[in-house]
Amino acid sequence: MTHIFHRTPRVPLQTAVRGEGCYLFDADGRRYFDGSGGAAVSCLGHGHPEVVAAVAAQVQRLAYAHTSFFTSEPAEQLADLLAGRSPAGLAHAYFVSSGSEAVETALKMARQYHVERGEAGRRHVVSRRQSYHGNTLGALAIGGNAGRRALYEPLLAEAHHVSPCFARHGRQAGESDAQYAERLADELEQKILALGPRTVSAFVAETVVGATAGAVAPVPGYFPRIRAVCERHGVLLILDEVMSGMGRTGTYHAFEQEGVVPDLLCLAKGLGGGYQPIGAVLAAARVVDAIVGGSGAFQHGHTYVGHPVACAAALAVQTVVERDGLVARVAELGRGLDARLRSRFGDHPHVGDIRGRGLFQAIELVRERDTGEPFDPALQVHARVKRAAQERGLLCYPAGGTIDGRRGDHVLLAPPYIASVGQLDEAVERLGEALDAVVRGLPALE
Ligand code: PLP
Known part of the structure; x- marks a missing residue:
């Protein structure tokens, strides 16, 4: 061995x-x-020669600077680029090193948003049974992949699951797309009500499901209905586009095909294209404003957040994707x-x-x-x-x-x-x- x-x-x-x-x-x-x-x-x-050159140049210029002391040029430029290409509102980027970290970060950002606004009771996260959000314990807890969870069940935080939107296997005989979407949105609403008013922080879903089900897109009208339920109950919508984002589905963000904009968006894989480990959370202004205007500090962070070389790689990848x-x-x-x-x-x-x-x-x-x-x-x-x-x-x-x-x-x-x-x-x-x-x-x- x-x-x-x-x-x-x-x-x-x-x-x-x-x-x-x-x-x-x-x-x-x-x-x-x-x-x-x-x-x-x-x-x-x-x-890709341009990405390789950008990574090499950044390593030579500045490999690392801790974000409690400095920001960096590639991180700032990458955030500008992402904000410029996202719908108004998703204007802020927080950079991490993987998809799992992006999901963990989004869960914490959602929680802090509610606490800053005086709603400390919002602690529950609802997600879907057919889902994969990462292998760290928080992301695994909200995921719905039985195989990946089984061994670690005793370590997983409480999470609440509703049905996935998987028409091939979940739609009832004779049900139209609209009726199916309505039934699923109703299930989410019942779950939120059962957990208790003002106790749910966020609903998390992959826009197009990847690893657990194989490229499963929702039926038309599903996400707008889900969005409406979230709005009614003050619940943040977190979309996980770690796998399906950054152009993979034929639009820059997969949610552009769904007619909704999330409050928090998780990205990774296609962001850096594998040239460096990088993930990101794009956050709505209202979430960031609540934190900046409240305590003023996001209670989170890892040693490698906003890593300059990772950001330079992603910047080069995204520049080529756009230019070409x-x-x-x-x-x-x-x-x-x-x-x-x-x-x-x-x-x-x-x-x-x-x-x-x-x-x-x-x-x-x-x-x-x-x-x-x-x-x-x-x-x-x-x-x-x-x-x-x-x-x-x-x-x-x-x-x-x-x-x-x-x-x-x-x-x-x-x-x-x-x-x-x-x-x-x-x-x-x-x-x-x-x-x-x-x-x-x-x-x-x-
Ligand atoms: N979210 C989704 C939708 C994923 O497909 C994955 C990984 O496959 C993750 C999160 C976790 O990303 P990572 O493996 O980079 O931690």
Whole structure:
């Protein structure tokens, strides 16, 4: 065994040694198309010369300055850039080092906002069962991924969950989009009322669900109704776009397709594109004003908040994304990818659903397409497909297990925004070959 303690020590891993464009290379010289950008991270691909140069220049100029003494130029410029591209109101950025930290930060900001306004009783957080918000204890507590939570249940803070918006599995027979959205909003309102007036601080949701369900977008009208419930009860709306944000779904922020603006927005992965670890919370002016005009200090912080090199990397990534019109490109490539997936898997006997937005697409793997019956979870079909795809030079992001009491497997594609149509076509082909090979190797499906 090696000395490094990685997640699955008994499973040998290839050593990645180089990245270039949409490809990663291992120590044996094998090439992999990064069809999932790692975990929806590498939006600009690998080795982008402008980002590399910006990071190198910043390390030389100023690697680190603690934010209790200084701000820094890249942090200020990145905050300006983000505020300039976000709807009026989301004008303030707080920089952290990961998605989990962004979520923890948003939870604390929401709590402090209420306390500053004299509502110290607001302590509850409501979130959704089908969700993943990070692996630190606070983020894990509000998440709904049973598998990731199970071992740590005794350590998790109290959190309250309502149903996800997952039309394929949650909508009742005969229910329209509007009726389904109304029922879910009503469930949230009942939960808030049951917890007690003025005791709920925030409602947290992924705008488009990533890891736990595979690129699940809400039905139209869901978020406006949720927003209205939050408003009625003085509850802040926190949207987690750690995975689905920063252009991934074909708009700069995923919520732009929903007709709402959150009070707090969590970002990470595509913000720095993997060139540095960075996350952010974008906060509404009213939240920041309450704190600045109240006690005057946000009671939070980590050693590496606002790290200059991380901010310089994200600034360079975001500058290229804007200059090269990559968000519009994601929307266009996404339409092509969707069509390609439908043509390859539309009548595949083991693909139950094809879904997603932009370059954030998933296929749901099922034992039987007509009934939607899932595979036996013990078969770990998603993990087998991941391995088979990697053997064929394609990286894709698998997930499976039990979510909201429902078993399921899916595979997510989230390629770099710079991918070509030809590369995406090839990725779909490789995925198809991998899935077919896995199915052939399964115990007989009687
Ligand atoms: N929120 C969402 C929606 C995520 O998908 C993730 C990670 O996958 C996180 C939060 C946690 O981010 P990180 O792994 O950077 O801590």
